Amino acid sequence: MPDQTHGSGAGSASTWEKGRARRRALALARPYLYILPTFFFLFVFTHWPILRTFYVSFFKWNMASPRMEFVGFANYAQARSAPLFWEVLRNNIVFAIGTVPLTLALALALALLINQKLRGLAIYRALLFYPTMIPMAAAAMIWLWILTPNYGLLNFYGKWLGLPDIHWLGHSKLALWALVLVGVWKRVGYYMVIYLAGLQVIPDYLHEAAIIEGANPWQRFWRVTFPLLSPTTFFVGLMAVIDSFQAIDQVYLMTGGGPGNATNLFIFYIYQNAFRFFDMGYGSAVSAILFLILLGLTVLAFRTLHRRVHYAA
Amino acid sequence: MPRSRPLWRLAAHAILFVAALVMVVPLVWIVLTAFKERNEVFSLVPQWLPAHPTFNNFLGVLDAMPFWRYYWNTLVVAFGILAVQLVTITLAAYAFARMEFPGRDALFILLLVQLMIAPQSTVIQNYLTVTSLGLLDTKLAIMAPYLASAFGTFLLRQTFKGIPRELEEAAALDGCGGFRFLFHVAIPLALPGYLAFGLVSLTYHWNEFFWPLVVTETTNARTLTLGLGIFAQTAEGSADWTMLMAMTLMVIAVPLVLFLVFQKRFINSFMQSGLGG
Numbered sequence: 001m002p003d004q005t006h007g008s009g010a011g012s013a014s015t016w017e018k019g020r021a022r023r024r025a026l027a028l029a030r031p032y033l034y035i036l037p038t039f040f041f042l043f044v045f046t047h048w049p050i051l052r053t054f055y056v057s058f059f060k061w062n063m064a065s066p067r068m069e070f071v072g073f074a075n076y077a078q079a080r081s082a083p084l085f086w087e088v089l090r091n092n093i094v095f096a097i098g099t100v101p102l103t104l105a106l107a108l109a110l111a112l113l114i115n116q117k118l119r120g121l122a123i124y125r126a127l128l129f130y131p132t133m134i135p136m137a138a139a140a141m142i143w144l145w146i147l148t149p150n151y152g153l154l155n156f157y158g159k160w161l162g163l164p165d166i167h168w169l170g171h172s173k174l175a176l177w178a179l180v181l182v183g184v185w186k187r188v189g190y191y192m193v194i195y196l197a198g199l200q201v202i203p204d205y206l207h208e209a210a211i212i213e214g215a216n217p218w219q220r221f222w223r224v225t226f227p228l229l230s231p232t233t234f235f236v237g238l239m240a241v242i243d244s245f246q247a248i249d250q251v252y253l254m255t256g257g258g259p260g261n262a263t264n265l266f267i268f269y270i271y272q273n274a275f276r277f278f279d280m281g282y283g284s285a286v287s288a289i290l291f292l293i294l295l296g297l298t299v300l301a302f303r304t305l306h307r308r309v310h311y312a313a
Numbered sequence: 314m315p316r317s318r319p320l321w322r323l324a325a326h327a328i329l330f331v332a333a334l335v336m337v338v339p340l341v342w343i344v345l346t347a348f349k350e351r352n353e354v355f356s357l358v359p360q361w362l363p364a365h366p367t368f369n370n371f372l373g374v375l376d377a378m379p380f381w382r383y384y385w386n387t388l389v390v391a392f393g394i395l396a397v398q399l400v401t402i403t404l405a406a407y408a409f410a411r412m413e414f415p416g417r418d419a420l421f422i423l424l425l426v427q428l429m430i431a432p433q434s435t436v437i438q439n440y441l442t443v444t445s446l447g448l449l450d451t452k453l454a455i456m457a458p459y460l461a462s463a464f465g466t467f468l469l470r471q472t473f474k475g476i477p478r479e480l481e482e483a484a485a486l487d488g489c490g491g492f493r494f495l496f497h498v499a500i501p502l503a504l505p506g507y508l509a510f511g512l513v514s515l516t517y518h519w520n521e522f523f524w525p526l527v528v529t530e531t532t533n534a535r536t537l538t539l540g541l542g543i544f545a546q547t548a549e550g551s552a553d554w555t556m557l558m559a560m561t562l563m564v565i566a567v568p569l570v571l572f573l574v575f576q577k578r579f580i581n582s583f584m585q586s587g588l589g590g
Binding site: 028030031032034035037038039040041042044045046047048049050052053056106109110113114116118120122123124125126127128129130131132133134135136137138140141142143144145146148151153156157185189190193194196197217242245246248249252253267270271274275280283284287290291294295298 | 584
C-alpha cells in the first residue's frame with residue numbers, strides 16, 4: 001500500500017489519527033470485501049443447500065402444505081425398502097460402467113492418433129469435438145430420430161446388415177445401452193482433448209530414450225505414455241463417473257425413465273419424487289445418499305491417487 | 314513425438330477418418346432432414362438428399378412457438394451469468410492470489426467445495442430457495458446458482474499468482490497500486506484466462522437444460538433448450554421429425570458456426586477447464 005501524506009494543518013492531529021485507524025481497518029477488511037460477493041452466492045447456493053438437504057431429509061414434507069413432520073430416518077428406511085431405489089442405483093452403476101471405460105479408452109486412443117503430426121488434423125479434431133459444444137437436449141433429439149423404429153437411420157443400416165427392426169428405446173434391455181451410446185458420442189471428444197493436454201506435457205526425450213533402448217511402439221505406450229498419463233486418467237475417470245451420476249437431460253427427453261423404470265437414473269428419480277410427487281423429504285434423502293456416494297468416490301479416488309500415482313503432471 | 318512411418322500414418326488416417334465419420338453422420342443427417350418435406354422421411358429406404366428442399370420447417374418452428382423469445386432469454390441468461398461472474402471471480406481470485414489474510418486457506422477449501430459437489434444433488438434446495446425469494450419463473454432464478462464460480466476463481470488465481478512481486482512494487486512506486494494495479498496490470502495480463510473461462514461458461518449455460526426446467530413454468534423465462542425439449546413432447550413436435558430437426562438445427566447453429574471458426578480457441582479453453590476442474 002502506498003503511504004499517502006495527510007493532515008498537514010496544526011489542529012488536525014486527532015482527525016489524522018482517526019483517518020489512519022480507518023485506513024488500517026480498511027486494509028484489514030479489504031481481502032474479505034474482495035471475496036464477499038463470491039462467498040455470498042456460494043453460501044446461499046452451494047453450502048446452505050448441502051446442509052439443508054440433510055436437514056430436510058429427516059422430515060416428511062409434502063410441498064402442498066407448509067407442515068413439516070419430523071420422522072427421523074424414515075425417509076432413508078423408505079429408500080432401503082423400495083425396490084425402485086435399488087433398481088435406480090443399479091441402472092446408474094450399469095450406466096457408469098457402460099459409459100466411463102469405453103469413453104476413456106476411445107478418448108485416449110483418439111488422442112494418441114491426433115497427437116501425431118498428421119495432415120488434416122484440425123478437421124479431425126473439430127469433427128470429434130463438436131458434440132461437446134451442442135446441448136445434450138439437441139443431442140437427445142438427434143439420437144431420438146436416428147434410433148426411431150422403422151424410419152430411423154440406425155434401423156435402415158441395421159436391416160442392411162441383416163439385423164431385425166429394433167425399437168431401441170422401447171426395449172427394456174436395450175434402452176439403457178442406447179443412452180450409453182449417446183453419452184459416449186457426446187463426451188468422447190471432450191475427454192480426448194483433456195488427454196491431448198496430458199500428452200503434450202510428456203517430454204519428447206522420454207520417447208527418444210525408449211526408442212534408443214529398442215522399445216517398440218506398444219511397449220512405449222504401456223511403459224512410458226500410459227504411466228505418465230495416470231494423473232490425467234485419474235481425474236478424467238473421476239469426472240466421468242460423477243458426470244454419469246448426474247445424467248438427466250437424455251433420460252428426461254429420450255425415455256422418461258422407461259420402459260418401466262429401465263432407464264430411471266438417480267437425478268431423474270429425485271426429480272420425480274420432488275417435483276412430480278412433491279415429496280421433498282424423500283427427494284432430499286435420496287439427494288443426500290447421492291451426495292454421500294459421490295463424496296465417498298471422490299475421497300476414495302484421492303486416497304488411491306496418493307498411493308498409486310507417482311508422477312506429478 | 315518422433316516422426317512415424319508412412320504405413321502407420323496411413324492407418325492413423327484411416328481410423329481417424331472412420332471415427333470422424335461416425336461422429337459427424339448424425340449432424341449431417343439432421344441437417345438434411347431439416348430441409349425435407351414432412352412426409353418424405355417416412356420412407357423405408359434411406360433418402361439422404363431432400364427431394365424438394367424446403368424452408369417450411371424453419372418457418373413452421375417460428376409459428377409453433379415464441380422462438381425469438383427463447384433466443385433472447387438464452388442470450389440474457391448466458392451473458393448475464395458471465396457478466397456477474399467476471400466481477401465475482403476477479404475480486405476473489407485477486408484476494409486469494411495476492412493478499413495475506415487470516416483464514417485464507419480454509420476459505421479457499423470452502424470455495425473448492427463447489428467444484429467437488431455434483432450441482433444436481435442440490436437442485437431441490439435451490440428450487441426452494443429461489444421460490445422463497447419470489448424468483449420462480451424468472452431469468453434471475455436460472456442465473457442465481459452460477460453467479461459465483463470456483464472454477465473461474467481457481468483459473469484466474471493461477472494467472473494472478475504468476476505476476477512477479479517486483480512488477481507490483483514497481484507499479485506501486487509509480488502510483489499504480491491497489492485497484493489501479495488490478496485494472497491496469499493484472500487484468501490485462503490475465504486476458505487469455507478470461508477468454509477461456511468465458512467460452513466455457515457461455516457454452517455451459519447456453520446448453521443447460523435441467524435447472525431451467527425446474528425453475529421455469531411459462532415461456533416468460535424459458536431458454537432454447539427448454540423450448541426444444543417441450544416442443545418435442547407436444548403432439549405436434551413428436552409427430553413431425555422434419556420440424557423437430559429444423560428446430561434442433563436452429564438451436565445449435567450459431568454456437569456451432571462460432572466453434573468451427575474459432576476452433577482452436579474453443580478447444581484450448583475446454584482443455585484448461587479439464588486441468589482446472
